[in-house]
Amino acid sequence: AVCCRRENEPPLIKGWIPFLGKALEFRKDSLKFLLEQKRKHGDIFTVRMAGKDVTFVMDSSLYPYIIKHGRQLDFHKFSDKVSPATFGYQPVHSKLHPGLKEQIHRSFKLLQGDNLTPLTESMMGNLMLVFRHDHLGHSGWRSGCMYQFCLSVMFEATLLTLFGRPAAARRRTGTNALMDDFVKFDNKFPHLITEVPIWLLGGTRAVRQKLINYFLPDRMSHLTNMSEFIRMRMEVFDNYENLRDVDKGAYHFAMLWAALGNTVPATFWAMYYLVSHPEALQVVRQEIQEVLSLSGVEFSSDTNVKLHREQLDKLRCLESAIKESLRLSSASLNVRMALEDFSLRLGESRSFAIRKGDAIAMYPRTTHLDPEIYEEPKKFRFDRYVHNGAEKTDFYKDDQKLKYYLIPFGSGVSMCPGRHFAINEIKQFLSLLLLYFDLQLEDGQSRAEFDPSRSGVGILPPSADVRFRYRLRVV
Numbered sequence: 012a013v014c015c016r017r018e019n020e021p022p023l024i025k026g027w028i029p030f031l032g033k034a035l036e037f038r039k040d041s042l043k044f045l046l047e048q049k050r051k052h053g054d055i056f057t058v059r060m061a062g063k064d065v066t067f068v069m070d071s072s073l074y075p076y077i078i079k080h081g082r083q084l085d086f087h088k089f090s091d092k093v094s095p096a097t098f099g100y101q102p103v104h105s106k107l108h109p110g111l112k113e114q115i116h117r118s119f120k121l122l123q124g125d126n127l128t129p130l131t132e133s134m135m136g137n138l139m140l141v142f143r144h145d146h147l148g149h150s151g152w153r154s155g156c157m158y159q160f161c162l163s164v165m166f167e168a169t170l171l172t173l174f175g176r177p178a179a180a181r182r183r184t185g186t187n188a189l190m191d192d193f194v195k196f197d198n199k200f201p202h203l204i205t206e207v208p209i210w211l212l213g214g215t216r217a218v219r220q221k222l223i224n225y226f227l228p229d230r231m232s233h234l235t236n237m238s239e240f241i242r243m244r245m246e247v248f249d250n251y252e253n254l255r256d257v258d259k260g261a262y263h264f265a266m267l268w269a270a271l272g273n274t275v276p277a278t279f280w281a282m283y284y285l286v287s288h289p290e291a292l293q294v295v296r297q298e299i300q301e302v303l304s305l306s307g308v309e310f311s312s313d314t315n316v317k318l319h320r321e322q323l324d325k326l327r328c329l330e331s332a333i334k335e336s337l338r339l340s341s342a343s344l345n346v347r348m349a350l351e352d353f354s355l356r357l358g359e360s361r362s363f364a365i366r367k368g369d370a371i372a373m374y375p376r377t378t379h380l381d382p383e384i385y386e387e388p389k390k391f392r393f394d395r396y397v398h399n400g401a402e403k404t405d406f407y408k409d410d411q412k413l414k415y416y417l418i419p420f421g422s423g424v425s426m427c428p429g430r431h432f433a434i435n436e437i438k439q440f441l442s443l444l445l446l447y448f449d450l451q452l453e454d455g456q457s458r459a460e461f462d463p464s465r466s467g468v469g470i471l472p473p474s475a476d477v478r479f480r481y482r483l484r485v486v
């Protein structure tokens with residue numbers, strides 16, 4: 012049977028959804044909205060808005076069929092349209108810049124496989140540097156804001172790891188100013204990717220220009236200890252004479268955003284859930300200590316910790332706790348654009364007519380919070396993804412084993428190339444935190460809530476920061 016799009020039906024939403032318009036209704040309570048549509052129309056429904064059809068596919072057992080149609084359902088068509096206007100670079104044209112897109116894509120390999128080892132080692136050193144200088148010199152309880160803490164540590168350590176530092180210094184001057192501008196830009200990010208013109212967003216254009224300026228070629232050329240990943244991208248850009256310096260700076264700035272925009276809130280939630288579940292924190296801390304002592308290292312707060320990549324791989328409970336935080340906080344919308352008219356086959360008996368230019372959207376949050384897949388889906392269970400000391404990968408719906416049950420990093424062609432680095436750096440951050448500090452929420456601190464206004468963008472930040480206390484552990 013062919014279930015055709017309902018051509019003449021009126022729009023199903025009064026507002027707009029991200030990526031196609033002004034993004035209001037969906038952002039208020041995306042889950043409620045989509046589940047209501049699903050109740051009315053079933054697992055697949057088409058919403059006509061802004062002159063385009065957006066077909067939502069709600070059933071995760073159907074995701075493989077969409078991902079399989081990579082040739083006809085393209086991610087880059089969509090991101091190529093949105094990213095240049097957001098980050099301020101010229102769109103890449105295959106005629107003007109032959110091979111550039113492919114080389115950029117090839118550079119992603121430098122975030123993965125064997126290349127992940129030097130990157131992870133460098134991140135370890137930089138995290139340790141920031142912890143040692145900013146947080147390890149005090150005894151007694153100190154209090155802080157958790158999101159701000161995660162942001163400042165991860166921002167500086169990531170910046171140093173990817174982009175390097177001036178030859179004569181271990182840290183960079185002006186990092187706080189750069190971070191403040193980054194936050195200002197990031198606050199406007201949801202508007203920019205929904206194509207709200209930048210001139211409507213107050214001083215955002217000036218802030219973006221300042222951010223781009225940090226990464227102009229003459230400033231980048233003075234940096235040492237840069238990652239191979241960014242070095243290769245610099246070389247690639249230099250081979251294109253018609254790329255302006257400002258475009259090169261904007262590409263680097265876009266990469267800084269990709270590396271931090273989701274990682275910071277993801278780090279926050281992993282820390283928040285562990286600190287607010289002391290029994291889980293205890294198990295995870297024990298696991299980290301065991302992995303260290305297996306390699307003959309007895310932890311002491313006076314010495315610097317080094318966790319190698321193979322050691323990080325053994326931290327199964329910590330990994331499960333991070334995945335569980337990602338499950339709860341991730342709200343990215345994965346959009347594909349149809350490059351041609353075709354019939355989207357969904358298994359043996361169903362297909363769906365798709366027209367060139369239509370958008371297909373998967374919203375994994377509905378999967379992540381589906382009570383038929385995850386028991387008590389709104390609860391944090393740190394060990395949900397571990398079974399008998401190994402990674403747990405069998406999750407079911409309607410007795411069918413699911414391939415896609417946890418999708419914070421997207422899927423198929425557009426899957427995040429930084430995902431392994433991201434998990435490793437969050438592991439490293441949490442390992443240092445748990446080894447060096449006793450941690451508590453401050454008295455009277457209420458439960459953290461998600462800020463729904465970034466639904467569709469990525470990891471949701473908290474609606475307000477959370478106060479916590481930390482003290483050097485006596486070991």
Ligand code: HEM
Pocket residue numbers: 086090122269270271273274277343344345346419420421422424425426427428429430432433469470
């Ligand atoms: C917890 C942290 C992270 C999350 C949740 C995350 C999530 C995502 C998602 C969902 C996408 C795909 C968008 C889509 O399919 O529509 C993506 C793309 C991307 N991510 Fe990440 N990401 C994270 C960390 C990182 C890091 C650390 C880096 C780099 C160091 C990175 C680099 C990228 C890049 C370059 C792309 C675009 C890929 C392309 O154009 O094909 N991400 N990320």
